[in-house]
Amino acid sequence: MAGTRRRNRRHWPDYLLARPRQGGLYYYWKHPNTKKEYGLGYDFAEAASQAREANSTLAAEKKPAERLTNRIKGNDNESMTAWLGIFEENLKRRTGKNGQNRSENTIRSDKSRIKFLREGFGPEKLIRHITPKDCSDVLRPLLDAGKIRMAQAIHRTLVDAFNDAISNGWLELGKNPAQILDAPQPVVKRARLKLDQFIRILNKARSSAEPWMETALMLAILTSQRVGDISSMMFLDIRMHESKEYLHVIQDKEGHPIRIPTELGLPQFPNTTIATVVEAAKNRGIASAKNICHHLVSVGYAKRGDAVHEQTISKNFTSLIRETFAEEERSQIWPGKTHPTFHEIRSLSKSLYKAIGVDTMTLLGHKSASAAAIYDEKRGEWWTVELPSKQ
Structure with a gap:
């Protein structure tokens, strides 16, 4: 039996x-x-x-056994970590939009994402053994933590990295394991900023923050530029063109050169223009300072007269939000959403300028399908913002 x-x-x-x-x-x-x-x-x-x-x-x-042909070719040493090192160098040689050099912020972001991927895949994982599930596992901690936008950026970098590996012979055509993953879809939870809220924050800055914070807030609302561009603005950027004074901005993100008249202002802030804000910053600042937003006292690694970094501006804005609005009030005026960031001043500025007839697409350096041809014609030239007819 x-x-x-x-x-x-x-x-x-x-x-x-x-x-x-x-x-x-x-x-x-x-x-x-x-x-x-x-x-x-x-x-x-x-x-x-x-x-x-x-x-x-x-x-x-089960990890597949290494084929003899791969060992002869040296493919058994082609780890994901080794490829990411090559990919990082390849990114440095790329140009940005419109043939411009990639910005320092973009390069810094690339480096941060590649570091995240190195840690996620580990030092020994061979690139051709990586599966869609491996890619999903790398993204999972970000998704679980609610960091959807970061997960979205990491996913784009993954797809790009594997495509570049295919182009360089590290992977076979059609073997991009990140390509079939659905890109994480962010849900916008950040609240918009209203004019009355901005004025309250501005008044709080005038009474309790460093003087450069008021300057940064006013430059943001009057120029509609991003925080990185405001941090980089210099007194020498105020120059004459055809007998009129302009603030010249080369946008850090897009590389668009924009010429903004210093007479520009908003009716909600009477007797205030870009020119008066810059002049006030110069009068109360350090004589040798080059940047409009600069430190008046040494703080950490920043010395007197040094430019205020964009992250410092953003963090101080967050602190002002919390000082201006108590937690209970924040939950009432922005229910279910996170409080506005400094970047939301750009959106508010756009709506205020649009109401008085300013060409906000040129002011903000935005692209649209209808304006693509115009932008192609202006490539490499300054985009000049015109004053509204009533101003």
């Missing part, structure tokens, strides 16, 4: 076991590595089916 039972089990799925119980033979599947046993019931057909499924899963997860 025993011999017959052994012969009958010759074609059983691997790791399937059976033991007699009061109800008959009870089947188990035994994990070959952990030795843990999983009960499968009395039905042989169902137990065998589940055992084969488990065995298939194990086989799929």
